[in-house]
Amino acid sequence: MIIVLRRGATEQDVLQIEEAIKAMGLTAHISRGVERTIIGAIGDERKIDPESFEGLPIVEKVLRILSPFRLVSREFQKEDTVISVGGKTVGGKALALFAGPCSVEGHEMMVGIGGRVASAGATFLRGGAFKPRTSPYAFQGMGEEGLKCLVEAREATGLPVATELMDPRDLDLVARYADVIQIGARNMQNFRLLTEVGKLDKPVILKRGMSATVQEWLMSAEYIASEGNQKIILCERGIRTYETATRNTFDVSAIPVVKSLSHLPVIADPSHAAGKAGLVEPLAGAAIAAGADGLMIEVHQQPERALSDGPQSLKPDAFAAMVVRLRRVAEAVGRTL
Ligand code: PEP
Ligand code: MN
Numbered sequence: 001m002i003i004v005l006r007r008g009a010t011e012q013d014v015l016q017i018e019e020a021i022k023a024m025g026l027t028a029h030i031s032r033g034v035e036r037t038i039i040g041a042i043g044d045e046r047k048i049d050p051e052s053f054e055g056l057p058i059v060e061k062v063l064r065i066l067s068p069f070r071l072v073s074r075e076f077q078k079e080d081t082v083i084s085v086g087g088k089t090v091g092g093k094a095l096a097l098f099a100g101p102c103s104v105e106g107h108e109m110m111v112g113i114g115g116r117v118a119s120a121g122a123t124f125l126r127g128g129a130f131k132p133r134t135s136p137y138a139f140q141g142m143g144e145e146g147l148k149c150l151v152e153a154r155e156a157t158g159l160p161v162a163t164e165l166m167d168p169r170d171l172d173l174v175a176r177y178a179d180v181i182q183i184g185a186r187n188m189q190n191f192r193l194l195t196e197v198g199k200l201d202k203p204v205i206l207k208r209g210m211s212a213t214v215q216e217w218l219m220s221a222e223y224i225a226s227e228g229n230q231k232i233i234l235c236e237r238g239i240r241t242y243e244t245a246t247r248n249t250f251d252v253s254a255i256p257v258v259k260s261l262s263h264l265p266v267i268a269d270p271s272h273a274a275g276k277a278g279l280v281e282p283l284a285g286a287a288i289a290a291g292a293d294g295l296m297i298e299v300h301q302q303p304e305r306a307l308s309d310g311p312q313s314l315k316p317d318a319f320a321a322m323v324v325r326l327r328r329v330a331e332a333v334g335r336t337l
Contacts, residue, residue: 001045002063003053005037013058014039024048036060046070067261069218071225072232077263080293083203083231086160086179088123090203090233091265095330095337096294098162098205098267099319100126102309103139104146109301114153116316117299121323121337124180125150125159126296130166131308132186139307147177154179162205168196175200185210185237185272188220198227205233205296207269210240210248214257221264234258234266235296236287238273247275247312250283255290267294271312277303280314281322285329288337295326 003017017039018028026043041048050062067073082091090096099117104110104127114125129146131139142149150161160179165171166187174181180203187193188209197204204224208217221232236255238248250273258266268287270280284295300306300313314322323337330337 001041001048001050001053001065003039003041004060004063005039006058006060007035009037009058017053017056017059020052021048067218068215069222069262071230072218072221072262072264074261074263079263081230081232081263081265083233083265085203085231086154087158088160090267091293093335094123095288095292095335096124096233096265096267097122097323097337098124098126098294098296099299101300101306102298102313103128103131103307104142104149104163105307106142107149107152110149110153111156112301113299113316114157114159116301117319118157118159120316120320122159123294124162125153125157126162126182126298127153128164128182128308130164130170130174132164132166132184133308144173147174151177165193165197168193171196171200175202178202180205180233182235183207188212188217191220191223194220194223195227198224198229200229201231202229203231203233204229205235205267207235207237208239208251208254210238212239214254214261218258218262221262232264233294234262234264235269236266236273236292237269237296246273246279248273250274250286252283252286252290255287255292259291265293266291267296268292269296271296271298271309271314275312277312277314277318280312281325284322284326288326288329288335289333291333297322 021028021041026041029040031038099122131141162180163178164182165174182205185207241249270283298313299319303310303313
């Protein structure tokens with residue numbers, strides 16, 4: 001970290017900052033120029049809060065040298081992380097394809113959709129049994145019964161299953177059934193929840209919070225990684241902006257940005273970004289072209305009857321036709337789907 005002092009800083013000011021740096025376990029390197037004095041704090045600057053210096057009247061600015069996240073950074077690991085689960089992978093040349101309904105609605109429904117998405121090329125089956133709904137009166141998910149439906153569909157299709165965990169109290173239950181645990185956008189900064197899934201040996205999909213910056217998102221991933229679980233799949237699902245034409249604004253730029261900053265795989269969820277079934281395909285194509293390592297797509301047999309997110313859900317036939325077209329986009333950027 002570099003601390004640039006204002007003109008007129010006295011020896012006393014320099015000494016005060018030097019002592020503060022030492023007290024934090026780092027060493028200070030002082031460079032006195034003609035106009036300015038610059039102090040370098042050498043050591044693990046992640047232990048220092050830049051604000052503790054920025055607030056001092058004699059400090060002009062503070063520059064970070066290292067990113068505030070470490071384990072999930074490209075500096076820490078150059079090679080892309082590839083996560084293997086249930087015979088499928090996330091990361092690497094082959095794109096991962098998570099597909100299934102927003103909510104698990106029953107045994108037959110899950111086995112039915114599972115079969116349809118599997119034959120269309122999906123590599124994972126998704127479905128929520130615990131749903132984060134804006135209204136307490138809306139369908140909240142089937143709970144454990146829903147998890148059992150997912151397992152039944154896994155047995156029928158061979159697809160590993162991904163489902164959302166909303167509350168640390170449900171962790172043992174959800175982890176018993178799920179192959180991949182999803183942390184939803186609304187819980188991206190539920191740090192206790194992140195800490196708990198960090199202790200698991202199970203892949204975690206970390207969705208981007210709807211108002212989270214890329215740095216905040218990666219800091220949340222760092223929470224999980226710092227507990228020992230490095231099997232993290234980042235998922236861009238759109239952010240909230242002033243635009244109302246779509247449910248969220250799909251931040252396609254976040255994909256290459258995150259891939260340059262982190263070794264973790266990044267998938268995209270165009271369904272929640274768009275909020276409309278008709279927009280899913282163009283956003284999915286853009287995500288693949290931008291370097292996404294996979295997609296998450298909501299599919300429902302009868303979207304008009306879905307208990308959640310019907311308007312953005314594709315019918316199985318439309319999903320299958322879309323996958324065929326997206327294969328050409330994948331091929332154009334050296335990936336397979
Ligand atoms: C979901 O995947 O159904 C979901 C609720 O997603 P998000 O957390 O991105 O809103
Ligand atoms: Mn949904």
